[in-house]
Amino acid sequence: MEKLKNRLDAFSDAIIAIIITIMVLDIPPVLHDSWGNYWLLGKHIGIFLISFIFVANIWYQHSTAFGEITTMTYRVFIFDMIFLAFLSLIPIFTNMMAVNTTKTTVILYGCLQFVVNLLFRYLAKVIIHLQYTDKQAMQKVYTKIYGNANHILDILSIWDLIVAWFFPSIALAFYLAYPILTFLLNAQAHQEMYDVAELPEAQQQDVAAFNASELKDFRKAQQAILTQQAPDGKAGGAPQKAPSWTQWLDQSVDPRMRRRFLQHYGQVTPEQQAQLQQWVRQYKRGKRQARRPK
Template identity: 45%
Template sequence: MEKLKERLDMFSDAVIAIIITIMVLELPMPQHDSVSEYLQFGKAIGIFFISFCYVANIWYQHSILYSDAETINNKVFISEFIFLAFLSLIPTFTKLITVDTNRHTVLSYGILTFIVNGLFMLTSYAVVHQKYSDKSDTQKIFQKIYLNHSNFLGMINVIVLILAYFKPNWAVWCYLALPVISFVFNRDDQVDLQEVTKLPQADQDKYLNLSNTDMRGFRKRQHQIGQKYMKQRQTNPNWQDDMGKEMRDLFKDGRFDRSAVRGGYSGRPHRFEENNDQEKKDKPSK
């Protein structure tokens, strides 16, 4: 099954490359030397970039997903082909909104991307489930890391679909921002999954018990650390290594202080806030 995984990954890459190529070939060329036709051509290029960003983001997520998978089972195989079948419709629906940007074409495009996103998430769960079939905690971690962002992006997609009904032209450009937001979220989620699964069991349990508010604070700490080291790119030749170490310190040995997160980044690692009353009782009193 390992060879099948490699071949399926190569097949998926080829399909995605063909999808992007078809979208380029579908661009309507100006037939006359007129301003209106060149404006239409410019609009078509803009819509192409929207779909390009969407498909490129799907490819990025897909490559990260399969780089972690060692083998695939029949469930993953079937989910992948259904996902690719709907993704292959992107060029056709891109052409629809290029030729005529109206309520129905934009809604159709939005519904298709919503379906593709849902199918890709199902494929992702299938890959993780077969990899960690005997590690229930890892599945819980995966769900905790990805579920909030998936729900948020799903809600945004629904809002954009409603916007498409009333303002289709505005909704088209909203679809340009969604892949960028998704890319940022999934990049952070992937780092979290890799780091949290390496933690001791006790620290994994603490991570799983974080509330949604605490998770937002955790993301805030990550963003603050990233900004801190981005400013050091010119002065610190080891800024990437230092940033990676401090990012890992968010997870290592349970270094995560909820109150510190809410107060902002202080430049030093913290400990998880103790929540277990029994642990407090077990500590010797001075």
């Protein structure tokens, strides 16, 4: 099954590459110079980019999910085939929406995206349950695949189907933004998970148990420590600039490489790691004291 898993992963990559290629071939060339023809070309390219980014993000999530397993089952195989079958419909729905942009075609395209996301969510669930039994470990993988706000984005995707009925052009803008937001949240979740992995095992479990408000406080303290600035805004040591957006773009997408990246820019030191561990201990101690009866 291990060999079949690798073949299926390669087959899925090939199908996704063909899907993107077909969408490019569906863009009609300009045969006669006129502003109208070039405007139409720009419209087709814009709608192609919507589907390109969506499919590329699906590939990224698919690769992340399959990277968690070394073998597979018939259930994984069957549902991956079903998922790929519906994903393969993206080119025809994209072309249909580009040629005839109406509320009906936009809604149908949105429904197909929703179905593809739903099928992939179930496929990811099957993959994760194949590899893990611990709920915390499962949650970490879900966060790695979807980021930290996937439920909010799912609600927005349903809301967008309603908006498409009244304002198709606004819905198109969301279809473009949705996969971009998902990818960025996914990348941020990768980085945060690796930063937490720098803590001792006991403190990792504490952070994993944080609710949304507590996790927000942890991230603020984490950022303050990495930039050598206290949470109250006062200087906490020799100031160091956080990585710029160009440095962020140049870092590896593999979370195991994050430590090397941060060390290269002087962001992580043993003292900073100790400060982060101390913050977790103090936060935990403060929670215990707050629960004590007065």
